[in-house]
Amino acid sequence: MIVVGDKMQKIVFFGDSVTEAHRHIKNVEDLGQGFVFSLQNMYKNINFYNKGIGGQRVKDLLMRVDQDVIALNPDVCFIWIGVNDAWLPYLLGFESTFDTFSKDYHTLINHIKKSNQGTKVVLIKPYVLPIGQVTLDILKDVEKFRSYVDHVAAGKDLDVIDIKDDIEKQLVLMPAEHLFYDGIHPTPKGYQVITEVLGRYLEGQII
Secondary structure, three states: EEEOOOOEEEEEEEEEEHHHOHHHHHHHHOOOOOHHHHHHHOOOEEEEEEEEEOOOOOHHHHHHHHHHHHHHHEEEEEEEEHHHHHHHHHHHOOOOOOHHHHHHHHHHHHHHHHHHHEEEEEEOOOOOOOOOOOOOOHHHHHHHHHHHHHHHHHHOOEEOOOOHHHHHHHHHHOHHHHHHHOOOOHHHHHHHHHHHHHHHHHHHEOO
């Protein structure tokens, strides 16, 4: 549980462009224009940190985890990564990176838990829609990563968040492009849905 008392709780969102949401990376106080910004407005008694950087893969998170997570010693660290591991190989013409993804993902979680034993790690499953540059091959690789996140979470007894059901409910009401510009990056409506999913999780955890 996230205990909110005299001490301001710290929550880090660690990931790629979906988390970054156009934040100014050099301004540590900038939360971007996505779900991190919205959550901060909803929960004034929690300090949120946006540590998303566009275009990054798991290996990139490993390179900066000490500075962006360990040094902050957060109460909770949400990890949302995997889409770039799936689609960049097709964009740049190199082999699929599932083996590297799984190894680095496992290493990343272990490093956070070992370095900051009081930090609760929560995993968010990568998600894309089959529009724009998201081909069926990319979709298939993302599904592998999604399954691996479930596997790791079960083995390490970690919470997992999945936006899939909530997004698919909206797809009944509107075109996919109203939720994700290119299958990867959320629109304002997409970010609203993501905020609602994360808000429900936080409501269930805050005491």
